[in-house]
Amino acid sequence: xxxxLHLFETENEFQDKRDNxxxxxxxxxxxxxxxxxxxxxxxxxxxxxxxxxxxxxxxxTSGDITFYRRNTAYTxxxxxxxxxxxxxxxxxxxxxxxxxxxxxxxxxxxxxxNKTYTKPTNIGYYNKLSASCECxxxxxxxxxxxxxxxxxxxxxxEISGETCTFxxxxxxxxxxxxxxxxxxxxxxxxxxxxxxxQSNTLLKKAPKLPASSLTWRCYDRMFNYCYSLEVAPLLxxxxxxxxxxxxxxxxxxxxxxTPVLPAATLASGSCKYMFSGCTSxxxxxxxxxxxxxxxxxxxxVSGVAASGTFVKKSGVTWPSGNSGIPDGWxxxxx
Numbered sequence: 001x002x003x004x005l006h007l008f009e010t011e012n013e014f015q016d017k018r019d020n021x022x023x024x025x026x027x028x029x030x031x032x033x034x035x036x037x038x039x040x041x042x043x044x045x046x047x048x049x050x051x052x053x054x055x056x057x058x059x060x061t062s063g064d065i066t067f068y069r070r071n072t073a074y075t076x077x078x079x080x081x082x083x084x085x086x087x088x089x090x091x092x093x094x095x096x097x098x099x100x101x102x103x104x105x106x107x108x109x110x111x112x113x114n115k116t117y118t119k120p121t122n123i124g125y126y127n128k129l130s131a132s133c134e135c136x137x138x139x140x141x142x143x144x145x146x147x148x149x150x151x152x153x154x155x156x157x158e159i160s161g162e163t164c165t166f167x168x169x170x171x172x173x174x175x176x177x178x179x180x181x182x183x184x185x186x187x188x189x190x191x192x193x194x195x196x197x198q199s200n201t202l203l204k205k206a207p208k209l210p211a212s213s214l215t216w217r218c219y220d221r222m223f224n225y226c227y228s229l230e231v232a233p234l235l236x237x238x239x240x241x242x243x244x245x246x247x248x249x250x251x252x253x254x255x256x257x258t259p260v261l262p263a264a265t266l267a268s269g270s271c272k273y274m275f276s277g278c279t280s281x282x283x284x285x286x287x288x289x290x291x292x293x294x295x296x297x298x299x300x301v302s303g304v305a306a307s308g309t310f311v312k313k314s315g316v317t318w319p320s321g322n323s324g325i326p327d328g329w330x331x332x333x334x
Contacts, residue, residue, distance in 0.1 A: 047208070050180055051182055054109045055111070055139045055143050057129075057131060058136045059104055059134075062104060063132035063174075064100060064131075065102060066100075067092045068127065070125055070126045070128075071125040079110070079112065081110075082102075090110075109139065112147055116157075116164065118164035121162055123162060126167050130171070131170075132173075135173075139182065154184055155186070156189040158190065164191040166192060167192075167194045168198065172198070173200050175197065176203065179205035179206065180207075182208075186211050188213075188214060188218045191216065191218060192218050194220045198222070199226075201225065203228055205229075206223060206232065209233045212237050216244065218241065219244055220247060221247045224247050224251060227254055232258055235259045235260075236262065238263050241267050243268070243269040245271050246269055247276065250273055250274075256282055257281065269293075269296060271296055271297050272297070272300060273300060275304060276300065276301070282307065282309065284308070284309075288312075288316070297324060300323065301323075307328050308329045309331075312325070312331065
């Protein structure tokens with residue numbers, strides 16, 4: 001155990017090291033009060049730091065960021081702050097929307113107090129932020145739910161039927177890197193991130209998705225047509241829901257391997273068309289043991305690479321073809 005512990009004689013000494021990014025070993029003991037303290041890695045600390053930052057766009061080229069509404073009957077208001085200036089109201093506009101003009105290097109943050117950006121039970125009425133400039137996105141999406149106390153929010157409220165909290169919210173934008181965006185909800189609403197990044201053709205890096213229990217269509221088409229996506233986010237969920245991953249990575253032609261899919265039981269339509277059209281995909285690891293649910297694997301790997309490696313749980317029988325293990329692939333067991 002000695003290699004995993006470090007003795008600090010006082011609490012102040014420990015705090016000084018922690019404040020200066022002391023990250024190893026991972027467990028520390030302070031003699032002063034007998035506490036064993038978990039010392040977080042720099043990655044974990046950066047994740048937590050971003051939880052206190054409102055949703056922010058960093059412009060890489062000139063253009064605009066538009067707050068748009070799909071239908072006049074559902075207008076919402078948020079606030080934006082440009083380059084650290086004053087917070088200014090911004091209402092969603094139809095047609096061309098209401099714009100914040102930016103040049104390369106500008107930083108624009110957003111906050112609001114709206115429980116959902118889509119009219120419950122009517123997906124045709126939604127609000128979204130769209131960027132015509134190439135940009136990176138970071139900070140906590142929950143600043144749009146509670147403009148002040150967003151850093152600790154981990155629930156997306158289910159309002160009625162299809163809440164669709166952030167339906168199509170960044171769709172058809174020019175986001176390049178969303179790896180520092182925080183989607184911290186552990187309790188998800190139905191269709192909460194449906195089509196969120198759809199057709200962001202420049203997107204290379206995706207945000208973390210920490211939820212362990214999913215809801216109906218929560219990630220449906222989330223990264224559909226993100227041709228440049230290089231690495232899929234980890235998918236730690238072990239409790240799936242109907243159509244939760246449907247078309248999630250459809251047409252992501254830059255994707256070469258999937259994250260581990262740890263759920264033992266697949267839900268109805270849960271992985272339908274999940275990797276359809278991922279022409280470069282050549283490595284899948286899925287640990288499912290129960291694939292009896294209706295259409296749970298329907299065409300989930302249609303159009304993937306002609307050869308590759310499929311890793312499955314030992315002793316589990318899988319179908320083959322577009323709705324199972326791709327034809328021509330090597331199979332490994334764990």
